[in-house]
């Protein structure tokens with residue numbers, strides 16, 4: 001495929017080495033770290049080219065060494081947690097190598113002595129790192145979700161399962177299900193069995209309030225959860241992990257609590273039913289409900305440091321708050337954590353819709369559930385919502401141009417899409433007409449798969465854009481027409497969320513449901 005100007009931007013960015021590196025437990029360092037490395041290396045090498053080659057060679061050596069560690073652990077049948085932790089570190093190092101050199105790591109083949117721009121990355125060799133703090137891939141098409149299902153051990157959502165959801169609820173499946181945006185699950189069948197047998201279940205999802213600026217991607221799990229709440233008529237609990245963001249970000253307790261309330265308004269604006277939805281901040285609810293804290297501690301007693309190291313990649317220098325936190329995100333998976341809501345029932349199963357990066361928390365939760373005598377939570381996993389710049393990069397609340405924010409004006413939406421949405425179109429009109437555009441990497445097209453509800457229209461756009469009949473400008477225009485009213489309506493609904501409405505949602509109470 002020919003490179004259009006957007007592609008070139010990304011490529012040249014690669015050459016400038018604006019990369020992110022990872023330390024052993026998945027925490028990313030920004031450019032300043034690279035500059036520090038460069039700076040220290042320049043002292044011993046005469047040209048920047050040599051510095052890069054040396055950095056490449058070192059990154060290569062780190063992968064090779066860690067690969068040997070993993071092999072050695074496997075050979076001596078080491079403890080699973082220890083092996084998982086080593087494999088995680090290996091993945092991070094492979095990604096670091098690929099970002100640095102522009103080439104996939106291949107055992108036995110040290111980085112070639114040539115400039116990276118001549119080495120296109122084979123997307124099939126891409127390295128994906130997905131955990132609650134890092135989502136990185138080297139493929140323009142985004143993360144390889146099929147590989148992720150294998151690595152995480154979850155189950156792919158099949159057309160048969162979707163048909164069963166439709167049969168059980170008597171409703172057409174949401175576009176997010178039909179289009180594979182929610183693509184993987186754990187134990188969804190059991191939840192459907194329960195529902196069919198007239199037994200209750202509840203929904204649980206959440207948000208880490210790290211910034212006031214929520215963007216379109218943040219809405220995806222909430223839009224879907226609202227749909228689930230509507231079709232199943234079940235209670236829903238939404239956790240705002242202000243404590244998590246206090247521990248991970250440079251924010252005070254007061255700031256994260258404030259952000260939790262601001263974010264709650266955006267969540268409420270998605271249209272949740274006030275009679276069956278409880279939204280809580282960890283800082284607040286933990287002090288209100290001893291049953292919740294008791295469950296947190298019960299979970300903490302069942303998970304070792306070694307296990308969380310394996311699951312989350314924590315290291316010896318992480319603060320103990322981080323190490324203990326996963327139990328806080330696990331606790332809402334058990335109905336006994338909400339005695340008001342479920343009238344003391346401890347056996348109500350739970351279904352968690354979330355982005356796949358949250359799965360490590362719930363693998364841990366599912367592991368401890370039987371030992372607590374509780375049902376394992378079921379899960380529905382979503383893919384990631386791509387940044388405007390492409391599925392390879394991540395949206396960032398601190399980069400106003402990487403995403404459409406819920407506070408953007410119609411004009412800002414139009415400008416951002418026209419200026420920044422990565423295009424799968426061709427370089428010239430002539431080429432585009434002859435060869436057609438590539439929907440697989442085109443961000444405007446990807447956004448339409450999320451927000452254009454009409455299947456037929458979407459299929460027609462796919463056909464017309466791929467054949468070259470439709471141009472990038474036309475595709476972008478269509479997207480702008482969809483997003484402007486969507487964001488405007490969200491803003492109107494958010495304005496209607498008064499402090500009183502907020503406090504209704506956030507008061508522990510019996511939720512109106514048929515238990």
Ligand code: TRP
Pocket residue numbers: 132204205206207208239240241244329352353354355358
């Ligand atoms: N850790 C999540 C985040 O940073 C927030 C969260 C808490 C969550 N509980 C959840 C997300 C349950 C999905 C499902 O965004």
